[in-house]
Amino acid sequence: MTATVADAPAGAGAGTAGGRPVLVARILNFELVKQFSTWRVRLLMLLSWLGPGLVVFAVDHQGTLPSDTLFGREMHATGWAGSLVVLGVAGTWVLPLLASVVAGDVFSSEDRLGTWRHLLIAVRSYRRIFAAKAIASLTVVVLGLVGLAVSSVIGGLLAEGNQPLVGLDGHQLTGGEAGGKVLLAWLCVLAPTLALAAIGLLGSVALGRSPMGLLLPMIAALGMQVAQLLPLPVAVRLALPGYAFISWNGLFTDPQQLGPLLIGVGVGLVWAVVATALAYLVFLRRDFTNLNNDGAGRRALTLGVLPLAGVLAVTIGVVAVSTGASGSGIEQAKIQRSMTTAFAHLYRLQQAQMRQPPVTEAQLKTSTVCGKSEGLGAQSGPGNDWRCTVFWVVPGDNVTAQAIYQLNVTANGRYIADGDGPVQVNGYFLIATAGQVVPNPLWQFDGNVDLLASH
Missing domain, CATH: 3.10.450 (Nuclear Transport Factor 2; Chain: A,)
Structure with a gap:
């Protein structure tokens, strides 16, 4: 990077190095190398791609099953149940942790190391730096999610095979039907995972060196879990960005309960887009010439918390009006x-x-x-x-x-x-x-x- 800065002419335009534009793909490659050079990310990837399969295979060969977990008592009957058990645990703990460690640290790490000025001189484009860092972190998060899905499916099928699965209304799904719905369930939780990763990006940009940026996705996920335990109105419950971590259950009934699932996926994607856009706006307004200014302050509130609170209020209203839902929904x-x-x-x-x-x-x-x-x-x-x-x-x-x-x-x-x-x-x-x-x-x-x- 030092050589690149030295080689750049004084009059080079934004986004250039040595008179030529620095391609986003080149910056992205650099960011991915940085991501996988840290022991935390390497460990998480290893656990994501190996851990679920080993755990599911081991549990399937034990006499005691996690019967208090959704589909846990089905793990001796079919290999697909193990992947669904892992999905339930992943949505609660693993995916929020992955979003925190990766997306929540992608910008703040530059603040801690004091390397912002070197990076900006080398690339000279806020937009390309943000795009590369955001894409790199989201790529790692998605790769971890794919590892969880693939590993848990392989572990379950090796242990119990492609047997029928009993759905949540008692009807039997053939092995092929169960497999398709399991893969679709994992695909649906991509939306809330991206929402948490985007919240991590926002926290990482806005809070700088503060550890709160790193913890923000985990705090958001924990808050949504607590909220799901409360007797909230249906409209509020469905408007939370993590609801698709739960509503995939509706795929395993006949007819499928697609309404809550589609709303949960849609809300998760809206939060992912809005939080990423807010992170970009905060990033553009950062003062990188002042080493004492790491982004934390009033701007984090006005461009971070308040707009997301507004998004939550709007989605609650939209869900309430469009569905006519009221009360707990349990009658x-x-x-x-x-x-x-x-x-x-x-x-x-x-x-x-x-x-x-x-x-x-x-x-x-x-x-x-x-x-x-x-x-x-x-x-x-x-x-x-x-x-x-x-x-x-x-x-x-x-x-x-x-x-x-x-x-x-x-x-x-x-x-x-x-x-x-x-x-x-x-x-x-x-x-x-x-x-x-x-x-x-x-x-x-x-x-x-x-x-x-x-x-």
């Missing part, structure tokens, strides 16, 4: 409908496992009655006090039977249904069939309520 009728569908699908699966004659859902005539807090108070909203009784016609006997479930419904619409009798239907974790012991699909299962669905 008695929705839970009853979801439980009826899931139980009918899973009952047929249980009968097939027990080598019983096949039945149709029309023959079962399944219905469900659910109540919250024993019928006291409002019959809506999240909580672990939902109780459902499922009724169906026993095939061949024309007798109406019933099964009881305790439900823990989270604020984002996911629920766990825990069987509470009768024992011959949902009282045991395992069932014996044809001399083999297999998991009982009706003992405990996951479901998902569409927060935007009508009553």
Whole structure:
């Protein structure tokens, strides 16, 4: 870089070195070399491309499964479940950490090293420097996401193979269908990942040497996770840029719950574009001639926090008006409908496992009655006090039977249904069939309520 500065003539124009423009591709290559020269990025890439596959393969060969994690209890049944478990964990911790370490440090590292003046003299173009640094950091983040997906899929398929996957409404997906939806789910979380990376770029430019720039994506991700646990209105929940880390669940129902997913992806992309544009504006207004000015100050508030708060307010309004959503989105009728569908699908699966004659859902005539807090108070909203009784016609006997479930419904619409009798239907974790012991699909299962669905 020193040689480049020395060779540049005094009258060279912006974006030139030695009278010739410095191509963005050349600067980008330099930035990528700098990224992968740090031990932190190398370690994260190694863990992203090897860690998930090894963990999934190891868990698949253990007797205990992470049954409290979405699709965790399916890891012994199909290789695709392991990748979905990794996706849930990655959206919570790994991808925000990757965005912080890479995008959150790409500009502030120059402040700490005091190399801004050398870089600007060599390139002489704010626009090209910003473009190269932004593209390099986003490239590394996307590469880490791809590694997580590929590694987890390979580890799961090596352990359990391309077997069918039970969806969140009890219907079975073939191995090919499951694989396509798993890959689409990973693609959908690219939008919130880019949003966090863009927030990292903004923090890195605006806060300079301050460690808060490096931590900003992690803080933003943690704040969104806490918000998802709160009883927020649906419009607020969907307007958060990280909602696609959750709404990919809707791909695994029939029909697919695409409304929340498309909104989550769209909001994530809007935040990615706006935060990147704000980072560029702040970068253009930086005073690089003053070594004591690293960008932190009032401008970080006026060009960073306030515009993003405005984006959040606008997206909340747009989502509320366009969807008509109000309240928590979790209502008695929705839970009853979801439980009826899931139980009918899973009952047929249980009968097939027990080598019983096949039945149709029309023959079962399944219905469900659910109540919250024993019928006291409002019959809506999240909580672990939902109780459902499922009724169906026993095939061949024309007798109406019933099964009881305790439900823990989270604020984002996911629920766990825990069987509470009768024992011959949902009282045991395992069932014996044809001399083999297999998991009982009706003992405990996951479901998902569409927060935007009508009553």
